[in-house]
Amino acid sequence: MKRLPEPELMEDHAQVKAYAKADFEIPHYQFIERLKLFINKPQFSGTALDLGCGPGDISCRFAKAFPLSKVHAVDGSEAMIDYCKLSTSRELKTRIRFILGMLPDVILPQSGYEIIFCNSLLHHLHDPQGLWQVIKKYSRQGTRVVVMDLLRPDCLESAQKLVKTYALDEPEILKRDFYYSLLAAYTLPEIKKQLTQAGLNFFVEQISDRHVFITGIAP
Ligand SMILES: C[S@@+](CC[C@H](N)C(=O)[O-])C[C@H]1O[C@@H](n2cnc3c(N)ncnc32)[C@H](O)[C@@H]1O
Numbered sequence: 001m002k003r004l005p006e007p008e009l010m011e012d013h014a015q016v017k018a019y020a021k022a023d024f025e026i027p028h029y030q031f032i033e034r035l036k037l038f039i040n041k042p043q044f045s046g047t048a049l050d051l052g053c054g055p056g057d058i059s060c061r062f063a064k065a066f067p068l069s070k071v072h073a074v075d076g077s078e079a080m081i082d083y084c085k086l087s088t089s090r091e092l093k094t095r096i097r098f099i100l101g102m103l104p105d106v107i108l109p110q111s112g113y114e115i116i117f118c119n120s121l122l123h124h125l126h127d128p129q130g131l132w133q134v135i136k137k138y139s140r141q142g143t144r145v146v147v148m149d150l151l152r153p154d155c156l157e158s159a160q161k162l163v164k165t166y167a168l169d170e171p172e173i174l175k176r177d178f179y180y181s182l183l184a185a186y187t188l189p190e191i192k193k194q195l196t197q198a199g200l201n202f203f204v205e206q207i208s209d210r211h212v213f214i215t216g217i218a219p
Contacts, residue, residue: 001155003190004183008124009077010054016079018174020055020087022167027148027211031119032061034207035146038215039115044069049113049138051103051131052076052121056084056096062117063095070095072109076102104130112140122149123185132198139218147214150185151206159183162210188212 010016036042045068050059053073063071073096075081084098099108103125116135125131135145153159159182167175186194188206191214195202202216 001152001183003152003186004180005126006124006180006184008126010124010177011077011079013079014173015177016055016077016083018171019177020057020083022170022174024057027208028057028061028119030207031058031146031148032065034148034213035062035117036065038146039144042066044115046070046114047072047110048115048117049108049110050074051116051118051134052124053084053098054080054120056080056088056098058117058119059084059096059098060088060092063092070097072097072099072113074099074101074103074106074108076100076106104134106134108138111138113138113143114140115144115146117146119148120150120181122147122191123152123181128186128191128194129198132194132200136198136200136218141218143218145202145214145216145218148207149191149212149214150181150210151212152185152187153182153210156183166210182210 044066047070050071050073053059053075059071059073078100081098081100122128122131159179163175163179167178192204200216202214205213207213
């Protein structure tokens with residue numbers, strides 16, 4: 001099935017609220033568990049970079065999983081960054097800095113990060129190299145990179161089936177966003193091609209009926 005791009009930013013307030021309130025417990029929990037296994041450094045005390053942080057759930061989960069860490073969390077949507085600032089506890093806000101910025105042009109406070117992670121951003125990007133180039137720009141030698149995203153199903157019926165399976169009880173706006181995100185997602189071969197083009201020798205693995213998990217160490 002041909003890819004159908006969706007708007008890059010999530011700026012509509014109703015959309016932001018629906019996304020923030022949605023039940024992502026299982027995929028977000030699994031994201032952090034897999035990331036912890038890959039990083040293998042419970043005492044990590046540096047600064048990590050979260051690209052396309054949305055309402056900040058993954059940024060907060062990371063900060064809790066690594067209590068000595070700091071996080072720079074970036075999103076191009078003002079509505080998302082405002083939501084993060086309002087909803088994150090005062091304690092976590094001492095360690096998480098929410099930054100309004102658009103990939104790939106964003107200028108970040110540090111020139112390099114030890115850990116870079118990103119969930120559900122890639123499928124939003126009209127030019128996927130935007131993500132891989134930012135990762136390359138802000139990596140140092142040995143930076144651990146973890147990216148999770150949706151995979152595009154092979155037909156519209158499969159996409160509809162995934163929405164029914166995983167978002168049946170969610171509001172209509174979320175079901176619609178999930179459906180269009182599936183249609184906008186990249187396939188495994190497309191992601192592998194993007195990485196080859198970017199010169200990144202990362203490991204790409206399908207981990208569920210709708211998710212791809214990508215890990216790598218910057219050269
Ligand atoms: C589906 S949400 C994922 C949010 C979060 N990472 C999570 O897993 O809950 C994707 C986010 O990426 C942001 N985004 C999309 N394109 C972007 C770009 N070019 N630069 C910065 N943020 C972008 C959107 O505004 C949205 O908040």
